[in-house]
Amino acid sequence: MNRDPLKWHERLRVSLWTLIVPPAVWAGHFLFSYLWASISCAKVGSFARFPTLFVAGTVVALAIILVSGWIAWKQQRMTGDPPPHESGTQIDRLRFIAKSTLLLAGLSFVAVLFSALPVAFLSDCR
């Protein structure tokens, strides 16, 4: 088969480590949200003390998840045999992990949004 040269994101190695990038970012953002709120409340005494910091942290988290999801989206569309992708071949392994990463990225994206949303509505430390 005559293939185009691989693009950069197709040359990236896919592994269980890349699989857990989106949920790890979600966990990190979750921790960040709690630290941000509790440190503002305990040390400064008011709630939305550094909203810019929080917005920036959320945007960074969403961006990492988006990039990770985009790479996974591209990788799981690489040419291979027809579904289901469950054989022990290199391409099936790639497509399986990429598809899982994509789904996790979707979940993590929504989860980060959900844990960031209350900040827009709550107004004090009670």
Next chain:
Amino acid sequence: MHLTSVLVIGATVIALLVLAVYVIAVRTPEGKLDHVGGMRLVLWLGAIFPTVVLTALLLWALPAMRPLPHQSGDLRIQVQGEQFWWRLRYEDGNGPGVISANEVRVPVGRTVVFDVTATDVVHSFWIPGLGGKMDMIPGRINRLVVKADKPGIFRGVCAEFCGLSHALMAFDVIAMEPSAFDAWLASARGVPARADGRGAELFSANGCGACHTVKGTPHTAMIGPDLTRLGERRSLAAGTLPPTLESTAAFIRNASRFKPGARMPAYSAMPIEDATEIARWLRSADGEAGR
């Protein structure tokens, strides 16, 4: 729209949808849906639809969780959780605070600030009909702001396990018209008329005054609940017993039979007639003696 209606209607619609999908799935001949079509179905019905619904519910519910604003002139009620009752102090800025126990009264339409704390273990102050629960932590004052929008009686409970009688630690919240509330608070600030008699003597003789306050008498101890207006409360022993003469007398003779772990000692040797006399005297202040 009311939260319950939205949730019930929503759950019904989703249940019907699931049933419809089930029927379609059973009736469709095998092989009609290819891999891509199936995946698309899972994506839309399994991921996108629930995400949209949950996001909408979150956006709709979050503003309701916003803490109510309050001002310095608002009525403040200090509540202290004790094993296993509630110590109350009303402060409206128009005179000395009013001490009470086990039954909260609030004016309808006015903001009420509860400053809650505890003296022994962690309790939690929860009036499901009025607001979220708030932990009562020894050495710390947490604030809960509520506003009753209609008159009525709400049940409040302790929502953090606090010992043997945790489940028997409740209270009533009476939301009253503001004018009635003001009248009640003014009268609670005064000393109620109370018939003197054998009950008063027995109360002193048995040492009840070592723990309890009854306004207008020499008894001013603060260990147990203030009993000045016991007769007007809708329940006895923090939502545990009916407000009757019999249950009051029975409680006096053996409190921990009704509230395991209660600090009040048993007075098993006290004749039931004496306990009834004390109960009658305590309950006489609201003019409904012997209720």
